[in-house]
Amino acid sequence: MFVVLENLDEALKSTGISKSLLADKAGLSPSTVDRAVRARRIRRETSRKIISAVKSQASIEEASDIVVVESPEPSQSAKMPATIESDDVREVYVQSSWNMRAFMLLRFRHFATFSVILAFIATGAFRVDEVSDFRGYILIFGVLITIAFWILDFRTGEYLSFHARRMSMLESKMLKRFDDVKLPEHPQPRLLSASTVTNIIFLLILFGWLSFSVIQIAQRNEPQTTDPALPQSSTENPPDRASDTPP
Incomplete structure (x- = not known):
């Protein structure tokens, strides 16, 4: 469903909100915000984001001046401009x-x-x-x-x-x-x-x-192995040399 936001331009001028700031706060592209300001058809979800962004930067009374007008889809027989x-x-x-x-x-x-x-x-x-x-x-x-x-x-x-x-x-x-317009083809990975x-x-x-x-x-x-070429340390206690000396 598409809608049109009326009085959006006047609301931005009265509140001092720029289009770039509104696009940043609403998470939209600058071209989308520009379409909304010029009272062009936008999606209903997009209009909610714009109104919420205006309310976050201005008072509720100033945001209430924005009027949401539904723009129904034309029939198949009707010719869309x-x-x-x-x-x-x-x-x-x-x-x-x-x-x-x-x-x-x-x-x-x-x-x-x-x-x-x-x-x-x-x-x-x-x-x-x-x-x-x-x-x-x-x-x-x-x-x-x-x-x-x-x-x-x-x-x-x-x-x-x-x-x-x-x-x-x-x-x-x-x-x-x-x-008559022909764009170059996208490069293919070699x-x-x-x-x-x-x-x-x-x-x-x-x-x-x-x-x-x-x-x-x-x-x-991995189990640790000892090298047989290395001397093995003796675990026995060394002899008591003091006991071998004669009194």
Whole structure:
């Protein structure tokens, strides 16, 4: 369901709220807020976010001046103006592009955080002698951290791929009315994609942690043997030399 927000422009001017601040507080793109200020059709959920953001920055009386007017969907026989249809598609396209950029940054931050944690764990496991007795537990912790960040990266990559496919579909829809416009094709990975390389990196790190863990367990369970060439220390008490001397 689409609605139109009337008097939103007057409410922003009276309260001194800028469009950029409203977009930041509502969690929307600046183009979406601009459409709402110009009294264009927006989704009902989007209107709720905008009104809530205005209420958080102004009084309830000032926010009550905003009037929500329903804009019903036209029938199939009615002809929708091309400008409204293109604006709706453009709004969804902009939101998808912002979401895709956000997930790209989130994926990079996850991998950077994992690299820092990995460096601390490796330093504690192999460079700090004071924790050598707990080396096995540190290695197991490294295995668990690697698996957790691998799952997190996989889920983030799924959302990133979803928004990339969505943007590709919207591009084709917006360019249907322009037959003479041809965009360059997306570059195809020549050997391996970025997601495949990331999965290989996680797999190698996990294999390294597991290998070191197995080696550590094997060293702990290995029986300690003495070298026969080394002299054996006598467990018997040395003779009392004082008793051998004559009185």
